[in-house]
Amino acid sequence: MRRTLAMAVAVFGLLTPIAAHAATPPAIPNVQAEPRAVALPEATPREKVNAVNEIEVGEATDDWVRLSDRNFVFKVYETVSATKFPLTKAEAARVYGLTATDATAFIRTGIFEFAARDRAEKIIRDREREHLLETRLSATGRVRVQADPLMLDATDKNFVFQIFSRVPADYPKVKSAAATAYRGDAVAWKNFVEVAIHTIADEDDLDAIRRLEQEDAEKARKKQIASVRMKALAAIPAAYKPIWNDVADDVFIRELLLVPELALPKNIEVKDAADLAARSTDPLAWKTFIERGIHEAKARDNARQDRLEDEADRRVVREVKAKAENSGLLPRLVAAANTALAGSHADVVKFLREGQYQYLTQSLGTTTPGVRGWYIDSAGGDAWITPGNAGTGTGGPLTGATWKVANGLADSTCYSFESTDYAGSYLRQQDLRVKLHGNDGTDQFKLDATWCPRLVAGGVRLESKAQPGRFIRHVDAQLWVAQAGGPNWFDTDRLYQEDSTWTTVDPNPQISTPLMLGWFNDDQLRSLAGNPKAAEVYDNGVRYRDFDRGRVYWSESTGSKFLTGQVLQRYSALNLHKQGYLPIEHQTSRTNHEHVSLGSYIAVYWSPASGAKLVMGAIRAKWESLGGVSSPLGYPISDEYATSYGARSDFQNGYSITWDATTHEVRVWRNAS
Incomplete structure (x- = not known):
């Protein structure tokens, strides 16, 4: 095949292919940096005063205003509240490690962006802190540990250590479990405080009750009452008072109605259930409420609170999404919002805290x-x-x-x-x-x-x-x-x-190579090829790239052209692009026929019966003059091949076309059957 192609090229030559683009784009500009254009003048005293006022650290004295921009940012980091403005504090630390230009930009705009983020996130942080305090109060109350503010504000690891240090002697399993959790990781600390301490405290109580039953039935009964009532109070949570062990169930419930926690809207189900039980005259109703009803009511309160928080957070996400959609500028943000809205409440919260700023x-x-x-x-x-x-x-x-x-x-x-x-x-x-x-x-x-x-x-x-x-x-x-x-x-x-x-x-777009410029600007090509699915290849002036439905080849003279299926397989198997044979048109596809011209000299034709074959030069010209695939000859069933006198191609319906290298004569033959 290589000898035949080379011989044919020498005799006939290649005609210049058709130009690829109808429209002539402008020359690619030489985009060079102008450093002075992006230089930032240092922040003014007024801008520094505004920045100080934004982060609520008191009056912007001369000590603030006289600082260089980088030192000003460091003082922001040192001074701003880690509780009220944690994101701003973290960003100030990051920016201080960068350039003076970054520091100026932070003072001028960044500090306001991050302070706004901190204020917007405050609802989530307050909610998380409330949940943390409730969880810790429930844990300490369950095992009769008196929690002070320092303990409640400690890290998870230190809180577990404080449980270990303070838990009463009648909770030995809790003490042992706290020691084990302390040596673990963040997951172990969290699981101990939220779940394990309650389960293990139940085991310690049950062990104590069984032991007391062998010694003193009355003490065992009181221990049983205390265990049930501590669990009831831990569910709210509310402070446990040992004196409540000695009162009747209905009195305990009325005392429970007086704790300040039941005045909170988040405990409305518990309050209503307690009020209903207190008005009953049935001791079984009192007992049922203390043992089971308060926990069921708290579960309803938690579910309602979770639903309200989820609805409120999703409403904010929808507002962010709507603004982004209306701008037409932030499709990635819209997509991220849709993903969050289709997910869990944790996905929604993650979007509000991070996602809406990442896209x-x-x-x-x-x-x-x-x-x-x-x-x-x-x-x-x-x-x-x-x-x-x-x-x-x-x-x-x-x-x-x-x-x-x-x-x-x-x-x-x-x-x-x-x-x-x-x-x-x-x-x-x-x-x-x-x-x-x-x-x-x-x-x-x-x-x-x-x-x-x-x-x-x-x-x-x-x-x-x-x-x-x-x-x-x-x-x-x-x-x-x-x-x-x-x-x-x-x-x-x-x-x-x-x-x-x-x-x-999307950000960081790829340089548009000549091949991709052809794809961008040829609607027919994009429809035929689909989207890119592999990296582009550059091979000595020829570019090609695989797409969803085939491959696009490009050269300076032909532009971007599409091949697919068996035509592409035949073309690539012969490495025709390396020999200078490049498609001058998109591959033409019919129900039972595909072909592509590689200049006016060579083409590849395919049909189900004949496969993909090359037709070249004068043989191709003769065949097409007779009607091509519609002629009596039908489809080619062989590539053109060399003979002793020149070249030959065989066709579907028993015909061949020959070319004489000496006389240049082209003849159609009916093959003997």
């Missing part, structure tokens, strides 16, 4: 036909659209094209785009040109760097807050704040809607 980065891609696969990019100074420069590579992340979508600096209902490479630098308009500049803290900068999204078919448009009625638009790879029909050269009506419409894509 704020996006890239902005073009939608103009012929120029899709380009992204807004800047390394400081002028912003551009670019696909990146692949060279002889096969992709890699496009640096400078990922943006944090933040609340608008001048309007929280709009948005600002902060560079993920340069802290404190934002896309802004200046003299109608879109640029990446460091935030100097002025009102004008905040206005220039605020963009209001407008959802449109196919994407989102970004209206300038500083220039109402003007939207970010690309023209010749440059970015301007333009209006249709305006007085400037970049205000032209032609393609205005397309040029000013953007699509949000």
Whole structure:
């Protein structure tokens, strides 16, 4: 086959393939950094005062204001409350280890973002602390340990140690279990406090009752009463009073109604059940309530409280989701919110604490036909659209094209785009040109760097807050704040809607290689190929990549073309791309027929009966002049092969076509049956 192909090329040559793209994209810009453009002036005294006021650490004295920005951040870390502002404190510690620019950006905007997060999360932290205190009070009350504030605020490990140190002698198994848990990990500590201590305390009580039954029946009876009543109080939880052991069940229930914990809304089921039991005259009703009813009522209270908390948290997630959807800028955040809402309450809480802040980065891609696969990019100074420069590579992340979508600096209902490479630098308009500049803290900068999204078919448009009625638009790879029909050269009506419409894509987009630019800008190709499923390969000027439904090949002369099925198998098995035979069209598929032309010289045809075969040069021209697959010859059943006189191809219906290398004569033969 290699000799035949080489001989045929020498005789016939290859015709120049058809050009790949109908539209000519702009030249790829040389996006170079302008360091001065992203430099941040140090925070002003007023900005430092505002930052101090935000974190509630008292008056912003001269000791604060005179500090350098980095030292100011360190003092924030030292001073801010770890209880009220834990996230802010942690971020201050992180930023202090970075550059002076990061410190300035933190003072100017970051401290307000994290303080807002801390305030929003306070409900969750307060709820968790309440649950922690309730769990610990229940544990200590169950084994008659007097809990002081230091013990209740201790770490889980230290709390377990305090149980070990303080538990009365009549709870030996609890003491032993506490020692074992103390030597364990966080899971062991948590399990001991929330579950094990109650189960093991029951075992200790049962051992004591059995022992007392052999010594003193009355003491055994009182121990039984005390055990049941301690468990009842631990369920609330409420403080245990030994004097209650000596009163009748109905008196104990009336005493229970007086504990302050039953006035709390979270214990309404327990209170109602206790009130109902207290009004009964049936001793069995009293006994049943103390032994079982209070626990069932507390379970109902817990279930109701869990439901209310879940509903409240899901409502917040839905609000976050709705805002993100309405912006058209945060599809990853919308997806994360949907995942949380479809999950458990723990998933919802995790989204509120972490997820809603993890999916704020996006890239902005073009939608103009012929120029899709380009992204807004800047390394400081002028912003551009670019696909990146692949060279002889096969992709890699496009640096400078990922943006944090933040609340608008001048309007929280709009948005600002902060560079993920340069802290404190934002896309802004200046003299109608879109640029990446460091935030100097002025009102004008905040206005220039605020963009209001407008959802449109196919994407989102970004209206300038500083220039109402003007939207970010690309023209010749440059970015301007333009209006249709305006007085400037970049205000032209032609393609205005397309040029000013953007699509949000995942952060850190890959450089769009020439092959992928073909895929982005050829609707038919995307429909045929599906999505990429493997890495691109570069082979001496030829690119190819596997997609869901086949493979796309690219060369400078042919553009991006699609092959699939047995045609692809035959093509790749022969390594035809290495010999310069590249598809000049997408593979044509019919019900029982597929083919692709590799220039005007060679083609691959397939049918179920004949398989995939190559037809070449003058033999191909002769066959196609007779009608090709519709001719009496039918499909080729052999690749073209060399003969003593030249070359030959055999066809389905008993015919062959031969080519004479000396005379160049092409003849059709009816083979003998």
